[in-house]
Amino acid sequence: MIRIIRNKLSIIPKTTDSEVSKKQIDDVFHFCRGEFNGTMKEMNFHKIAPIPEDLVEGSKEKDDWLLTNWGTRNVAYNACWVSDFELIFDTFTNPAIPIAYRIMKHFPDIDFSFKFASDHTGTNAGEVYTDKGSIFFNQQKDFSKDAFEMAFELRPHLRALFTLVADTNTYKADISDIIQEIENNGFYKDVDGTMLIGTDDKQKPLFNSIDDIDDLPF
16 A cells, blocks of 8 residues: 655744744745646755656666655655645655755755654654754654654644553554444544545445445554
């Protein structure tokens, strides 16, 4: 199964001067943003790390180059600035760690935090960050408490699906309430009303029974 990785880049200016801080954030914004195939992208890997023209599409050489320089074989998608200094985007299979490194090295006067977590909640979670000009990498152990909490930070709606177990000091899926709601209503909505599973359109049911559910995020 191809996993979806949620990536979050946070810009942390080192200055207290608001004008300088704003310019630094704008500079990062313009460095990341660019047009590709006629469409303006909020996170454009082609602009940050252009693919060499001599690489043949579908070749092992190009595949190796993408994994080394992008961290993933595909472009970013679902990219959006969730605040003036935070950009979230998704990638397939792997986080875009090499892209984060390039951004950090291009702006040595700015601190960054780059967090990532797989949609297989509790796995492939970690952070790349800068401090005083140095770059650090912290990979969380799969299914550890820290890995789950990183996943919850990047996908807040997931927190309601898990319970912290004191004996193991980590999280366990607890979807009994969700299953009951789906069985009763045919759908499950998050507390904010967001449809997560199923549909409330009785003319277009997504599930015939609880056994049909295979899209839960773990």
